[in-house]
Amino acid sequence: xxxxxxxxxxxxxxxxxxxxxxxxxxxxxxxxxxxxxxxxxxxxxxxxxxxxxxxxxxxxxxxxxxxxxxxxxxxxx
Amino acid sequence: xxxxxxxxxxxxxxxxxxxxxxxxxxxxxxxxxxxxxxxxxxxxxxxxxxxxxxxxxxxxxxxxxxxxxxxxxxxxxxxxxxxxxxxxxxxxxxxxxxxxxxxxxxxxxxxxxxxxxxxxxxxxxxxxxxxxxxxxxxxxxxx
Numbered sequence: 001x002x003x004x005x006x007x008x009x010x011x012x013x014x015x016x017x018x019x020x021x022x023x024x025x026x027x028x029x030x031x032x033x034x035x036x037x038x039x040x041x042x043x044x045x046x047x048x049x050x051x052x053x054x055x056x057x058x059x060x061x062x063x064x065x066x067x068x069x070x071x072x073x074x075x076x077x
Numbered sequence: 078x079x080x081x082x083x084x085x086x087x088x089x090x091x092x093x094x095x096x097x098x099x100x101x102x103x104x105x106x107x108x109x110x111x112x113x114x115x116x117x118x119x120x121x122x123x124x125x126x127x128x129x130x131x132x133x134x135x136x137x138x139x140x141x142x143x144x145x146x147x148x149x150x151x152x153x154x155x156x157x158x159x160x161x162x163x164x165x166x167x168x169x170x171x172x173x174x175x176x177x178x179x180x181x182x183x184x185x186x187x188x189x190x191x192x193x194x195x196x197x198x199x200x201x202x203x204x205x206x207x208x209x210x211x212x213x214x215x216x217x218x219x220x
Contacts, residue, residue, distance in 0.1 A: 039155035043204060047212075051189045051204060052104035054175065054212050058186070061137050061176040066084075066115075069180060070122035073143065076217055 082114060082127050083135035095129060096193055096200045099159075103189060103202050108134055111200065123174065126191065138171040144185050144216050152192060156203050160194040169193040173202075175213070184213040 004012060011021040017037050024031040034042050082088045090112050101108045108128045114135075115124035122143055128134035141148040152165045162168055170192050172185040187210035193200040 038153070039159075041153075041204065047188075047204065048103065050212055051186070054186050054189075055102055055104045055136070055173060055202075058136050058173045058175040059134065061174065066123040066137065069176065069183070072180065073122055073139075073216060 080112070080127070080129050081132040082125070083132055084125055084127075085114065088114065090129075093198070096198045098200045098202070100201060102136075102191070103204075105134065113138075126171065126173075137174040137176060138191060139174050139185055141170060141172045141185065141187055141190065144172070144214060145187060148187065148210075150187075150190055150205050150210070151207055152203065152205075156192070156201065160192065160199045160201060161197055162194045167194055167196060169195055172214075174216075181217050183216040184211075185216060186212050187214045188212045 006012065006022045008022050008025050011019055013019050018040065019035040021033040022030055023033045036042055078092060079087050079089050094112050096111050098109050098111060100106055108131060110129040111126050112129060113124055114127050115121050123137050123139055126136045126138045150170060157165055170190050172187055172190050175184045189202055189204045189212065191200060191202045
């Protein structure tokens, strides 16, 4: 991991199209501005991690006759 | 070709049914080739997204409108382009289902759907920017 120290209003450029700026520092929170091309998705890490974990949890899905479960879903809707 | 599947054991599939996920699935980036098992038409509510190479890597998937009739995922233009589709309507959208021991607590991941271009069999799991769609959306609402 590359570690850099920035002050408020200072920025970092990644590649030639992504720019990260420290906008505000308040206590233990910092507000970060991200400038990136539209084809680069940007997410809070927790979201990505949560989805990864949900995919893993989905693998443990109880097998069993999906037809029964599908029937329950259809009756419920 | 024959593959080993989690739900059905050995299954014969056609090469042209293989869906290629260039970036795999989230958390499973190395697994690129999958196949949809089970009848693909609307009658089959729950089907499997099975990895070709790894028998245990198989997900139950559902078409989101079954659980959320007004589901309107905002698929980004870049994502549509990445799958070489002309527009979002060319894409099949599935949600991965998590079925716990207690079936009533079943959830679907509306936040990170799996999208597939049926014309070229390219797929991707995307993350929607929308806050209104949950990673764990309960299938059965409490009564």
